[in-house]
Amino acid sequence: MAKDETLREAFIDELRDTFDAEQQIIKALRKMVKAANSATLRAAFATHLEETHAQVARLEQVFASLDEKIRGKHCDGMAGIIAEAKSIIDADFDDATTDACLVAAAQRVEHYEIAAYGALIAWANVLGHREAASLLEQTLEEEKETDEKLTALADGGINQEAAGNADRDDETTSTRDAAAAKGRPAASVGKKVKKADKAKKAEKVKKTGKAKGRR
Ligand code: FE
Ligand code: FE
Numbered sequence: 374m375a376k377d378e379t380l381r382e383a384f385i386d387e388l389r390d391t392f393d394a395e396q397q398i399i400k401a402l403r404k405m406v407k408a409a410n411s412a413t414l415r416a417a418f419a420t421h422l423e424e425t426h427a428q429v430a431r432l433e434q435v436f437a438s439l440d441e442k443i444r445g446k447h448c449d450g451m452a453g454i455i456a457e458a459k460s461i462i463d464a465d466f467d468d469a470t471t472d473a474c475l476v477a478a479a480q481r482v483e484h485y486e487i488a489a490y491g492a493l494i495a496w497a498n499v500l501g502h503r504e505a506a507s508l509l510e511q512t513l514e515e516e517k518e519t520d521e522k523l524t525a526l527a528d529g530g531i532n533q534e535a536a537g538n539a540d541r542d543d544e545t546t547s548t549r550d551a552a553a554a555k556g557r558p559a560a561s562v563g564k565k566v567k568k569a570d571k572a573k574k575a576e577k578v579k580k581t582g583k584a585k586g587r588r
Contacts (some may be wrong), residue, residue, distance in 0.1 A: 384496045395444030401455045410468040438504040473535035476527045483520040
């Protein structure tokens with residue numbers, strides 16, 4: 374950026390960054406809808422996907438209100454957050470843990486957006502762009518509501534269910550420990566654990582396959 378560029382240029386630059394971020398989020402949310410195991414979480418992601426489409430349209434209105442070309446600029450921050458979310462989807466977590474991790478990832482996305490829109494609104498206000506500020510405020514409200522909804526879902530059962538699975542895993546480990554203590558070959562118990570893991574993986578593949586067929 375040239376040294377004589379002003380807050381208006383910074384504002385437009387941030388708008389472009391956010392415009393790109395929203396488009397990255399649309400792609401990510403489509404995957405998160407498919408990856409979510411809980412029906413309520415899936416519905417929450419689907420609702421926010423619809424809202425995000427409207428947010429992109431709202432940003433287009435913001436550009437128009439400023440007589441600026443509608444253009445995105447790669448948002449590295451969002452790309453990083455989404456890469457982390459993708460690694461959760463690809464990981465081998467049990468269903469409940471996957472959901473708990475998806476909520477955590479989605480909240481990172483929302484918090485980033487809340488920070489971005491907060492700054493954009495403050496700048497729109499000091500620059501006297503009232504129409505832009507009011508459009509951006511509508512989106513900020515949706516991001517905050519989404520964040521709260523995700524917290525409610527996590528606290529309302531998703532985290533607890535994941536923790537329940539963690540407890541069961543602990544039991545499996547203690548069975549193995551107990552077997553070892555009794556002098557039984559721990560390896561045979563270990564094999565059972567591996568078998569259970571394999572079955573879980575096969576189930577996951579089956580489910581993904583089915584899910585793909587549905588689409
Ligand atoms: Fe958004
Ligand atoms: Fe959002």
